[in-house]
Amino acid sequence: xxxxxxxxxxxxxxxxxxxxxxxxxxxxxxxxxxxxxxxxxxxxxxxxxxxxxxxxxxxxxxxxxxxxxxxxxxxxxxxxxxxxxxxxxxxxxxxxxxxxxxxxxxxxxxxxxxxxxxxxxxxxxxxxxxxxxxxxxxxxxxxxxxxxxxxxxxxxxxxxxxxxxxxxxxxxxxxxxxxxxxxxxxxxxxxxxx
Numbered sequence: 313x314x315x316x317x318x319x320x321x322x323x324x325x326x327x328x329x330x331x332x333x334x335x336x337x338x339x340x341x342x343x344x345x346x347x348x349x350x351x352x353x354x355x356x357x358x359x360x361x362x363x364x365x366x367x368x369x370x371x372x373x374x375x376x377x378x379x380x381x382x383x384x385x386x387x388x389x390x391x392x393x394x395x396x397x398x399x400x401x402x403x404x405x406x407x408x409x410x411x412x413x414x415x416x417x418x419x420x421x422x423x424x425x426x427x428x429x430x431x432x433x434x435x436x437x438x439x440x441x442x443x444x445x446x447x448x449x450x451x452x453x454x455x456x457x458x459x460x461x462x463x464x465x466x467x468x469x470x471x472x473x474x475x476x477x478x479x480x481x482x483x484x485x486x487x488x489x490x491x492x493x494x495x496x497x498x499x500x501x502x503x504x505x506x
Contacts, residue, residue: 324426326367326384327400330354357443358396358432363388371406380406380422394434402426423452441495451485 325331332352367384383403390396406422427448434441496504 324384324402324404325353326402327356327365327386328353329356355400355428355430356398358388358390358398358430360390360393360396361388362390380404394436396432398428398430398432400428425450439497443493445491445493447487447489447491449485449487453483453485 330353332354333349334352335349337347338350363386365384365386369382371380371382381403382405384401386398386400388396388398402425404422404424429446431444432441433443492506494504494506498504
């Protein structure tokens, strides 16, 4: 992971089952961004037990007096003998530190909302176990390069720009994905996993 990606906190371990670290080049199986290794986070699958959890916290950036919060929630619910569902939501909000003088607002918030829904199906004899996963992610990021030195005496920005325009300078990113896994125990010697 790049330092910028790490700063944006992609490693949310709430409801994580396992963290796998692959050292060395992984480009063949993981793509061109995995030349020195990858980190994979495997999340919990639904179970046939009813459970729920919530976690929250606050954060403060002393350098720019920025405030933020993070909230995570999970609900697991069995639906009969063969089906179960697990829903997880993560909300991460940080108000930023670049002030737009016209809008009287922060120009570089970092707001992320991630949702995950998993559906588990098993046969009565547990020979087939299928998990369908739906992920949805929404990210709102501001332009961090818009620094106004009058608000931060002593700051040494790489590029100083005066942006008093009445425009919300943010980027939005929406990603949805769906995945299917299947474990099929054919016999004591053979099984199929996809």
